[in-house]
Amino acid sequence: MKITALLSLFSSLSLGAHVAINWDIGYVMANRDGIKMRRVIGVNGQTPVPPIEVDQYDRVVLTVHNSLDQPTTVHTHGFFQNGTSYLDGAAMVSECGIPPGDSYTYHIDTSQAGTYWIHGHDQGQNADGLRTSFIVRDRVRPYDYDGDYTFALEDWYTKEFPQKESEILDPANRFPPPASFPTGLINGYHGNEAEPIRFEPGKTYRVRVINMGTTESFMFSIPGHTLEVIEADGYYSLPYPVDVLNMGPGQRYSVLVKAHDTNRFNYRYNATLYAAFLPNVNGRNPQVYTGLVEYKKRAPVKKVPFPGDYRVVKDIELVSKDREPILQVSRSVELHIADQLYTNGQSHTSFNNITYIEPRTPSLFSMASMGRLAMDPEVYGPQTHAIVLRHLEAVEFNIINSKNLDHPIHLHGHNFQVVEYGPLLGLNTTTGPALIPAEPPRFQRSGPFPMRRDTVLAPPFGYVKIRFVADNPGAWLMHCHVMDHMFRGMQVTIIEAPDVLQHRQKIPEELLEHCDRLGMPRGGNGAGNNGYDFSGLPEPLTLATVPRSLLPGLPEPTHIPPS
Ligand SMILES: [Cu+2]
Structure with a gap:
């Protein structure tokens, strides 16, 4: 234990780089889902918000300027902010919010390696686009792999969040309000336009999946491949094989995926958007988005039937890699x-x-x-x-x-x-x-x-x-x-x-x-x-x-x- 503590002190003193990020948060017009041009909350005139990826112990200094006409905050989802609770970015909990025209600098402690995300935490700004992945790469990898990919999944609506909510809350509307069904986005764009990922025969990949959606759950799979869960929400587990990652908004997983030994076939990855309580909304629930897992250019895509008794993640069955014992509570x-x-x-x-x-x-x-x-x-x-x-x-x-x-x-x-x-x-x-x-x-x-x-x-x-x-x-x-x-x-x-x-x-x-x-x-x-x-x-x-x-x-x- 002492050696670990010394190592982490050493790392934090000597390894971390200074990473300065500037975000000017403002409105942008964009067509994110291929359906509707609408007002979106972006940064530096861009939407989707560019992902953040840093090394463990980097000193991340995020300066936010608020160009909106309302207060704003950003919350680093999953980071503890121990000792600096005023940097948690939850409006009216840890701060009043950054007034329009003002700036604020958030210091982010990246000693926690893993798969995180960062999002607006004032009103519904998260739902209107103020969100992106935040990956902290381990200084020492707990598991070996040859490459990694990140999938940030979102459900996207044609209406802005405040309008949607005022319709839900309007007593003149029917209760419950009529169901609406969103479009699934993968890494910021319509799910069927997602980039291919490339696998080389025999190699092992770490695939990170983040549900940074507004409302709905996603299932993620790469049919023909086993997904070995090694991380949930920034915490490492012993390897746990599944066929499908089932995840609600806010949840993240990392899985290890072993590529096949030959490159005769390509495969597909699937992100399925589903609302469990809506059996069928306009024929759109569930909705499968799919992209290519490319072993070789122009190789035929192998159709893999989904196993009837597919395995999903049961987090209660995951085992802490650090073997932290169960807490006794009073x-x-x-x-x-x-x-x-x-x-x-x-x-x-x-x-x-x-x-x-x-x-x-x-x-x-x-x-x-x-x-x-x-x-x-x-x-x-x-x-x-x-x-x-x-x-x-x-x-x-x-x-x-x-x-x-x-x-x-x-x-x-x-x-x-x-x-x-x-x-x-x-x-x-x-x-x-x-x-x-x-x-x-x-x-x-x-x-x-x-x-x-x-x-x-x-x-x-x-x-x-x-x-x-x-x-x-x-x-x-x-x-x-x-x-x-x-x-x-x-x-x-x-x-x-x-x-x-x-x-x-x-x-x-x-x-x-x-x-x-x-x-x-x-x-x-x-x-x-x-x-x-x-x-x-x-x-x-x-x-x-x-x-x-x-x-x-x-x-x-x-x-x-x-x-
Ligand atoms: Cu709920």
């Missing part, structure tokens, strides 16, 4: 997912029937400024759903999903062990269509060395238990990465060790000045006031129906459309 917190109608005629998502609404002061700034009161979750406001953790407390979250679709739950500032999945009592419902195994979630526990990741799928009609140690003082969102669910309230704020944070971290003056310029308070409680005075915050929402989702085993009530 506290377990239940979070019940719901999507319900409220008296204002809008449908909102929630955990434990609390719909997240942004506070007026970023929760981190409340933490830093409220003294001993910062230990009380109430201080952060009634709709921020604050959960306070003690420093170094080992905690379990049990995420309970009585809905018929899965939710990719992402925790900022950490990765976590995935320790248990199970069905909800009394329900035996299948998900459709039969693309993903049409079976209710089974009860399954991890082995003694569970996998870690930062985004986990809460299964339909089931639960997932995750564990981590609160070793990162800061304010960290935990939320569904389906942008619509997140936007409509499926978020909690993990307030980690306010007492330690107040001694160890100082909010940069520049970030406080951003609040001044946006007319937001730079401290105080969730309303920017003293003590427990929450005047100035919007009225809490009231449920229109009995919240039966709190009773495990009972399905959601069926709503009558508002007339």
